[in-house]
Amino acid sequence: MDEIFGIKGQICFSKDLEHLEIAENGIVLCSRGKSLGVFEKLPEAYAHVPVKDYKDALIIPGLIDLHVHAPQFVFRALGLDMELLEWLDVNTFPQEAKYADPAYAKEAYSLIVEDMLKGPNTRAVMFATLHGESAEVLMDLVEQSGLVAYVGKVNMDRNAPDYLCEESAEASAKATVAWLTRTKGKYQHVKPILTPRFIPSCSDQLMQKLQEIQETWDLPVQSHLSENISEIQWVHELCPDTSCYGDAYARYGMFGGRYPSIMAHCVHCPENELDMIKNNGVYIAHCPQSNTNLSSGMAPVRKFLDMGLNVGLGSDVAGGYTTSILRAMADAIGVSKLYWRTVDASAKPLCLEEVFYLGTKGGGAFFGKVGSFEKDYEFDAVVIDDSQYHKCIDLSVKQRLERAIYLSDDRHICAKYVQGRQLF
């Protein structure tokens, strides 16, 4: 880790939303887990540094999944003829209950960690279940894999079936503190994140206790926001004294500001909610595949970008059925085209440069200087061998990246680095 090394290939990364930086036969140098920048030719001072040459392969920053439900991986791509609230009751809750057993959790969580390891993502912000012991199992597995993650033990003390509902706000808070205490200082690459499931699942008492935990433990928070029309209506009924769904988090200090927060979906945010997101620097996890699968709708991403909001991409497994953020990029483009065609002709569809930024530097910002090869960014890199995709045609590196976004699968990921560590 202390030594400087480089990797060489066809390098693509983002500095901003509008431009794709491409270095053909470029070299990214790594020192102590961080990038020293991208070079066309090694500077004199680094002339003797070892460089692994990936030749014609594409090299991109590791991708960031800002929203994924790890326990739902085992039942992804099932029951997708339902909308959110029915899907939770029928499909999700009975499956999540199985994680009461840490042995089951180990077997099931191994599958998603293995899948993520083989794919293009290097970091994720994960929901576990309400079971603290199993959440710890997930953290152990991520740590062992070398990937980086925030993992949250879920809190939920109402509007859930008895078999998947914490007994009281006190019990939920106590289990959370026990989980935090047990895992404190245990990991190098995994951190805890506060995880109230969503407002319908959390009583006011619970939210208040979580706020206290957040302050004591200095934790970021993740949850869901304005995903589905019935859900939003339900929140209005549950919290009649709030100005919007987001306000139901904000009144307990869990909507950005001092403590960073990620809100998944934001498909149907009213104007005042978007303003609050902007003012508080809340991160939006845009999950296009899930929003399609659960008939939630199409998020107004062009508007998010025009407003300068913090946006990244999420797989939302198992609302989404694939963990790959390459696929999320493709889906984000597709949905934005349909949104432009059918909802708002002034909302220009997302282009390649933009979705690539969202899936790398956009989401990476939640982790710090992550998601780019600029100097001082953490050295997460994915090497893609796309040679089978450019037969009979000459392609620029940018064209090859576009094709990799649409076509590549785990067969084409041939090397992966996280924080300077080579995972394979």
Add this chain to the structure above:
Amino acid sequence: MDEIFGIKGQICFSKDLEHLEIAENGIVLCSRGKSLGVFEKLPEAYAHVPVKDYKDALIIPGLIDLHVHAPQFVFRALGLDMELLEWLDVNTFPQEAKYADPAYAKEAYSLIVEDMLKGPNTRAVMFATLHGESAEVLMDLVEQSGLVAYVGKVNMDRNAPDYLCEESAEASAKATVAWLTRTKGKYQHVKPILTPRFIPSCSDQLMQKLQEIQETWDLPVQSHLSENISEIQWVHELCPDTSCYGDAYARYGMFGGRYPSIMAHCVHCPENELDMIKNNGVYIAHCPQSNTNLSSGMAPVRKFLDMGLNVGLGSDVAGGYTTSILRAMADAIGVSKLYWRTVDASAKPLCLEEVFYLGTKGGGAFFGKVGSFEKDYEFDAVVIDDSQYHKCIDLSVKQRLERAIYLSDDRHICAKYVQGRQLF
């Protein structure tokens, strides 16, 4: 081919749009390339017939791609930040021109035939390019593969760049007859189909000559209809005396009726066009991925089904980037959900049963008794080993089929039969 044999496994097929037929540990028998039906237990008369046991694997009818541009496969997943007309000029026409060279055609067409062979499709209705000799190369390759296809040499004599435009209506017609003459009687599994590219590419003189060829050679026809708003406007300008886009085909006898026809897309058909489609029994090739990629819009498939129209699925490579009709099923569901949510709340989203029907029996009807395991249907079968997809969870066969639609790729296709011939 003359011998009776069976294959055994977890069998799924459609008889109608509403129901999925499932035979767990069922056997489909094949005699002379046709199904004898599905049995739970072999009848006495067939007790000694050899049965290949695929055990727990799924067995489905071979899938039907009703609309695919074979020459575009090599540049799939490129330039998708454009709409149809720009995409044709910038992306498509220069690439199609390369098929003037039959040696290039052989190399390039081999890639799509190989891809289709490995995937879940068994039959396709294909556009080639305007080059008759290369169209024949494609027919040769499909024939050798054992797959079944209609292949069309494209006709286009206007509104195309000089390097990809036939000199005159006469020259186009002459080249078509030469191609038909050269390939007549040459193939067992490949048939020609008349292929005017779309109305903007075909002069009235050409359409008239194609009608004569259609009558002389008794040919079905394929083309494009009401895909993109600018395209439709253009057709209105080019054919001011027609009542709709479809009428511009119909006045030359190329819109169903006596000669079967497939029209791809039908995203923006006015009512009178839909009535004409119904009255003439025109087949609609629904291509959801392409309609998204090229920002064309969302086809009103629920309406097509309610009207009882003939509908199948198309990959529309390279408007679409994948040939797999499993993926087209997933995309058809997804787009129908967004259509329901944003365009027409009375248009219930498509469900699993419906898209499975469309990708098998719906499109298969264009080929005759194809796309089902019912008695007398041609024996096309695909065996999917989905074992890696049901770890840690018990699934019904229907659930496994849903998951295969969303998740499976060519790694999971472990055997394939077409007209009773085992391809692998």
